[in-house]
Amino acid sequence: MSVKIGVLALQGAVSEHVRALELSGANVVTVKDVRDLDGVDGLVLPGGESTMMRRLMDRYGLFEAIKLFADQKPVFGTCAGLILMAKQIEGRQGPHLGLLDIDVKRNAFGKQVDSFEADLEIKGISESYNGVFIRAPYIKSAEENVDVLATFEGHIVACREGRFLACAFHPELTDDPAMHSYFVHMVEESI
């Protein structure tokens, strides 16, 4: 039986994640409300605008529900999702979900004109992966318990800490299934 993975669907690149996860063999649902988390084995926090997502999470109880979910189950954040997962965010008082022992900088590579694509090596996942960085954050520093999976120009752009996976780029915008397959596998192993 395939695992059931939720994609937070308040805003952002939701349909791309749904497609990529389905291609990796998961049963996928979109999550807009607390009840949508029922029976979900793993959760993806997509790219989009983290401030907007946080506002709507607070409004209808999703924030606490996702924190509880993450106490036991795997979570994968891309770009805005990574920001939601970080324990420290530069220039902001306190974290959002605070799941990953990392310190992130928002819009760290600059504005949209500085957005870019680059070839990445992702440890244990892919030797050549097209990273799409859009007004992307990077990870300034990570604690020792965090496994650094990829760097670009000296900055950490992908990491894993136990059941939590995060990257600064957008795997959902490419046709390469490597990152999504890796997460689906993480979820399968967690059950």
Next chain:
Amino acid sequence: MVAQRGTERVKRGMAEMQKGGVIMDVVNAEQAKIAEEAGATAVMALERVPSDIRKAGGVARMADPTIVEQVQNAVSIPVMAKARIGHIVEARVLEAMKVDYIDESEVLTPADDVFHIDKKAFTVPFVCGCRDLGEAARRIGEGAAMLRTKGEPGTGNIVEAVRHMRLVNSQVRKVVAMAPDELMVFAKELGAPYEILLQIREAGRLPVVNFAAGGVATPADAALMMELGADGVFVGSGIFKSENPAKFARSIVEATTYYQDYERIVELSKGLGTPMKGIDMSTLEPAERMQDRGI
């Protein structure tokens, strides 16, 4: 490991990140902060909102760079700005200011009544308005990385945005269902680049996101456009011409996310005060119709 900037994927991807969101017109830093706080996914920095452009008359141009800069300094969400249709230099100026997206917009007075900007030549991405698939495909052919309905800006009347969204989507369905040998004639009828129609036929959808714009005045209007297949919503005059902009902005954001949750839209629609007054289309003179510019 060489970084490639301004690629099609990066330009279109930026718009993908806006999906399901609301992009709000703002004229100063204070409004930009209200918009960000309410959950806007981006702001459009302007000198005047469309309904005031209508009232003021005369030539409407790119905003004073000071306004754009103040908005950029006030928020961390993306900042868009408008250039006149065909005004290459206004667009280059906005690119030099590092705005995140340029709207080559019929809301401003066109600088060129024949040609649009060659948007592929820019690193910054562009959004353009469209009323049908012909306009949509021509703009994509010129390099637009995002589309929006034209609607009729500054009217608070949703009817034109509805018309444009329905028409584009029905024409996309037609293209997808068409036999290959019918496509060239349809391209001729629409005045659309054949290759773009071919891409749409293969993908089963437009290659870029298509937002609703031009006349969204209530949370129910925003939800209606999502129901009709919009990827997200631009709200121009609707928010800061209403009685309680902060509340109005929050309600529009939530109605866009939860557009099929009608009990929730009931709550969101309560006590919002008077929305902008609005204009009936039949009272507009041909010269006042912004949607007929730049086709």
